[in-house]
Amino acid sequence: MERIAEGEYAVMEVLWERSPLTAAEVAERVPEQRGWSLATVKTMLSRLLAKGVLAHEEDGRRYLYRPAIRREDYVAEESGRLLDRMFGGRLTPFVAHLAERDRLTPADIEEIETLLKALKS
Amino acid sequence: MERIAEGEYAVMEVLWERSPLTAAEVAERVPEQRGWSLATVKTMLSRLLAKGVLAHEEDGRRYLYRPAIRREDYVAEESGRLLDRMFGGRLTPFVAHLAERDRLTPADIEEIETLLKALKS
């Protein structure tokens, strides 16, 4: 699966949320912080099509775009990549690390414990 | 803190492992899979210096390089970035996700549970 760049990912998010959509509709839904013009969104769509992570079907003289890969699959790959790169693929050091950096609240800890308990059964 | 590219990261790893080192020493220690020439490693070192994530001290007519940022800090930033982007910054969905994707072995689960128990006390 081809890498998806940071900006391109924002477009994928829109389409994972809801699809199919036209280019104009995608542009409307991209977070405004990006401040993208319609032209920029169209460039992104073309590149994502070229990468094979989007598909399009004709709808009159325009296209309807939809994801060609599942969000979970992409996320799995990306997070695996980070885990491999930074923690040798091991999750425990990652969790330990987050805990140290105060990214884990007591509520989080409870939640994860519950989750793990469920996983064991 | 400036972003560190994938390839540059390999150089940082070497120096986090052991420093200070000369350019030649770094080149020797970079994983061979990369297949980098000494010239490539020197380019990386220059760019990392420019980004301010490496420092160098003179040693005769050459430099000794050492990290200017701590590994933990960089890793914290990078993993936070991924977590924000893919899981809205929440760790629990991430752990759930890993579990689903079979990246969590029973041993991992045990280990994390122990870790969490320790965190609570």
Added chain:
DNA sequence: GACTCCTGATTACAACTGTAATCAGTCTTG
């Protein structure tokens, strides 16, 4: 002192990214 070697510095160059503008073709509307 001339030549070679080592080292950082400078330059190279293509692919990928961010961020569009412009072009060309089709629909709509007066």
Added chain:
DNA sequence: CAAGACTGATTACAGTTGTAATCAGGAGTC
């Protein structure tokens, strides 16, 4: 039918990255 409007396609252009080669200056060697 002529003039706009809307859409994808093509082109643009600078910054980053991967991957070096080349250059210039000092150090050691005959």
